Amino acid sequence: MDKLLFGDNQFFGVNHMSEDKARAQVIRFQHTHAIMDVLDTAYDTGIHTFMCTTHDRLAEVVARVIADPVRYADFKFFPCMPYAHKYANAVTELGMIGALRHFLPSGGLLAAAIAGSKALASKDVEGIGQLLIDAEMKMFSGVSTPVIFVQNVVTDLILGMGIKDGFRIFDDHIRKNYAAEPAYITMNLPMLLEALEQQGIRKPIICSNINKIGFRMSGGFDAYLAALKSGRVRAIAMSVFASGAIPADEAIHWVSELPGIEAIVFGASSRANIQNTRELVDKYMGAQA
Amino acid sequence: MNDKLNVAVVGMGKMGLSHFAIVNAHPAVTAIACESTGFLADGLEKYVSSKVCRSYADLLAYDDLDAVVIATPSRSHAAMVRQALDRRLNVFCEKPFCLDWRDSEALSAQAAEHGLVGQVGYHYRFVASFREMKRILDSGALGRVTQVLAEAYGPVVLAPKRGTWRTDKAEGGGSLFDYAAHPVNLLNWFFGVPDAVSGSVLTPVFSDATDDQVCATLQWQDGLVAQLAVNWSDESFRKMSTKISIIGTNGRIVADRQECQLYLRQASPALPDYEKGWTVRYTTDLTQDQWFYLRGEEYSAQIDGFVKAIHSNSRGPVENDFSSAAQTDRTLAMIVDNASSGVVVRDATAPPVRPRRNWLRRLFRLKQASY
Numbered sequence: 001m002d003k004l005l006f007g008d009n010q011f012f013g014v015n016h017m018s019e020d021k022a023r024a025q026v027i028r029f030q031h032t033h034a035i036m037d038v039l040d041t042a043y044d045t046g047i048h049t050f051m052c053t054t055h056d057r058l059a060e061v062v063a064r065v066i067a068d069p070v071r072y073a074d075f076k077f078f079p080c081m082p083y084a085h086k087y088a089n090a091v092t093e094l095g096m097i098g099a100l101r102h103f104l105p106s107g108g109l110l111a112a113a114i115a116g117s118k119a120l121a122s123k124d125v126e127g128i129g130q131l132l133i134d135a136e137m138k139m140f141s142g143v144s145t146p147v148i149f150v151q152n153v154v155t156d157l158i159l160g161m162g163i164k165d166g167f168r169i170f171d172d173h174i175r176k177n178y179a180a181e182p183a184y185i186t187m188n189l190p191m192l193l194e195a196l197e198q199q200g201i202r203k204p205i206i207c208s209n210i211n212k213i214g215f216r217m218s219g220g221f222d223a224y225l226a227a228l229k230s231g232r233v234r235a236i237a238m239s240v241f242a243s244g245a246i247p248a249d250e251a252i253h254w255v256s257e258l259p260g261i262e263a264i265v266f267g268a269s270s271r272a273n274i275q276n277t278r279e280l281v282d283k284y285m286g287a288q289a
Numbered sequence: 290m291n292d293k294l295n296v297a298v299v300g301m302g303k304m305g306l307s308h309f310a311i312v313n314a315h316p317a318v319t320a321i322a323c324e325s326t327g328f329l330a331d332g333l334e335k336y337v338s339s340k341v342c343r344s345y346a347d348l349l350a351y352d353d354l355d356a357v358v359i360a361t362p363s364r365s366h367a368a369m370v371r372q373a374l375d376r377r378l379n380v381f382c383e384k385p386f387c388l389d390w391r392d393s394e395a396l397s398a399q400a401a402e403h404g405l406v407g408q409v410g411y412h413y414r415f416v417a418s419f420r421e422m423k424r425i426l427d428s429g430a431l432g433r434v435t436q437v438l439a440e441a442y443g444p445v446v447l448a449p450k451r452g453t454w455r456t457d458k459a460e461g462g463g464s465l466f467d468y469a470a471h472p473v474n475l476l477n478w479f480f481g482v483p484d485a486v487s488g489s490v491l492t493p494v495f496s497d498a499t500d501d502q503v504c505a506t507l508q509w510q511d512g513l514v515a516q517l518a519v520n521w522s523d524e525s526f527r528k529m530s531t532k533i534s535i536i537g538t539n540g541r542i543v544a545d546r547q548e549c550q551l552y553l554r555q556a557s558p559a560l561p562d563y564e565k566g567w568t569v570r571y572t573t574d575l576t577q578d579q580w581f582y583l584r585g586e587e588y589s590a591q592i593d594g595f596v597k598a599i600h601s602n603s604r605g606p607v608e609n610d611f612s613s614a615a616q617t618d619r620t621l622a623m624i625v626d627n628a629s630s631g632v633v634v635r636d637a638t639a640p641p642v643r644p645r646r647n648w649l650r651r652l653f654r655l656k657q658a659s660y
Contacts, residue, residue: 012527013527014527015547016547016572016573017547017548017571017573018547018548018571019530019532019545019546019547019548085527085528088303088528089444089445091302091303092303092445092455093445093446093450093453093455093456094450094453095302095453095454095455096301096302096303096326096329097326097328097329098453125332125335125336153583153584156310156581156582156583157306157307157310157583159310159314160309160310160311160313160314160581160583161306161309161310161313161337162313162337162338162339163336163337164335164336164337164338165336166336187582187583188314188581188582191314191581214578215573215578216573216578216582217578218578218579218580218581218582218589219580219581220578242573243571243573245573245574
């Protein structure tokens with residue numbers, strides 16, 4: 001895995017500080033060429049991995065990468081599924097069962113189960129999960145996706161509800177059918193690590209907030225540090241700058257000295273910020289991976 | 290552990306699943322799931338380790354139950370909450386509380402009489418930027434507040450489609466109960482129930498049976514005017530966005546989920562941490578981390594508040610208690626009355642007790658020409 005990964009929050013108006021800034025970003029990245037320009041800048045700085053949501057709009061980015069295999073020879077996607085607002089809005093509009101009907105193939109077993117004429121067996125529920133994963137992955141066919149994530153809202157819903165085998169189903173399906181490494185984004189790293197181990201998943205790749213001031217590290221700063229030191233997790237640090245609360249040099253220096261960190265994921269829109277982050281990671285975490 | 294509370298989450302829709310995950314992750318709680326749709330209950334039984342109950346009646350028969358979290362469609366809230374209180378259970382109810390504000394007040398009185406914790410899920414009161422807004426208002430630093438704009442926008446109903454209970458007015462659906470209830474609840478928190486509602490227009494945009502946008506003017510007798518502008522058919526927002534802007538004689542304050550911006554004409558000794566001119570505070574700085582995070586700290590914080598209130602056995606004030614949610618139900622009723630009659634509504638149909646009013650205010654009110 002590269003040591004520095006490029007994230008996509010800035011392209012979709014996800015900004016933890018300000019709704020005005022978020023809207024300005026949405027306006028700026030309205031057209032795919034604006035996204036592509038920033039990705040090109042990052043790529044030319046040696047950042048070859050784009051960790052991105054399975055948002056419909058990114059299909060255009062995938063198409064451009066496929067269209068120029070020479071330019072993008074080393075371009076890797078780390079998809080993060082699902083784009084949750086699509087499902088949340090559908091549930092508000094159509095209800096829980098209406099939403100399931102909307103996103104899954106009509107007829108057959110599921111329809112029978114919803115109508116109450118047939119009970120779902122565990123295998124069938126697994127099948128529903130696999131269908132949803134495949135639907136999210138469709139847009140990435142033809143590009144390299146060596147690591148595939150579950151988004152934090154789904155990871156943490158499964159975690160909180162205590163869904164048995166929930167992570168196992170994802171893990172098995174990704175390894176078997178995509179020859180990729182399954183990974184998890186969470187806001188609750190210590191609790192998730194326990195749950196994954198209980199499902200027999202060892203040394204998982206987990207992406208979570210890891211920053212010097214403990215911003216959104218639910219479960220407690222000390223528990224995060226203990227998990228990292230234990231050697232049981234391959235961590236990817238996000239929100240390293242805590243939404244700008246920590247100066248970049250100090251933030252990356254601090255993270256670089258932690259054990260168990262394989263990579264940092266960050267989002268930026270300007271060449272200067274991308275360049276600066278690249279240089280800091282090289283300085284503190286070793287030369288370009 | 291014997292001292293864990295047994296808390297059942299009733300109704301596994303969108304909010305129910307989210308509440309269940311948070312309740313189940315709470316270290317001081319053992320969670321139970323209650324869902325009557327066979328297909329969903331089957332799935333839960335197979336996949337969660339918690340106890341699953343298929344009917345509310347069966348659930349209420351459990352011996353060791355301490356509390357219920359009601360996350361069923363709004364129309365069912367009043368009856369279900371009443372049954373739970375009759376059974377001497379503490380209750381957390383999803384918003385809006387009851388479709389008839391008289392039910393809300395009766396249930397509020399019942400919970401108080403039995404010494405039970407009753408709380409409603411207006412999570413914006415647990416968002417740090419709105420808490421900061423409340424602190425600033427309570428300090429008096431803004432001077433006399435004269436004008437408010439309360440807005441909520443989001444992308445829920447974007448095309449004419451077959452609806453659910455959320456798009457059925459009789460079920461408590463529509464943008465008034467679903468969306469507008471949040472900014473109205475914040476206005477109630479800051480200023481109480483309005484003394485007059487006028488200019489209410491509830492408009493369908495794509496829906497057949499209910500409103501997709503809400504406009505209304507809320508007035509208080511001290512001259513404060515608030516305008517409510519809500520629309521859930523607005524795709525330009527990624528998710529629901531609520532924003533309150535308040536102008537007072539000493540400045541302006543604007544808050545949304547992310548930040549609280551204050552402009553002060555003069556610095557105030559009541560608010561020493563804010564200077565003259567603009568000061569911006571971000572939710573990221575103001576927020577306390579919770580033990581578990583799903584969709585936002587506020588969802589965990591409100592459940593934690595509920596659990597702590599039960600555990601501590603204190604009967605002190607609970608944020609979002611039933612009586613505060615009843616204020617919101619009354620305000621929504623005034624908006625509905627005004628929208629249907631076109632006549633300025635000065636009270637919901639029967640006047641309940643209003644602790645803030647005294648004879649001086651009454652006199653003042655009589656003297657005011659009209660709203």
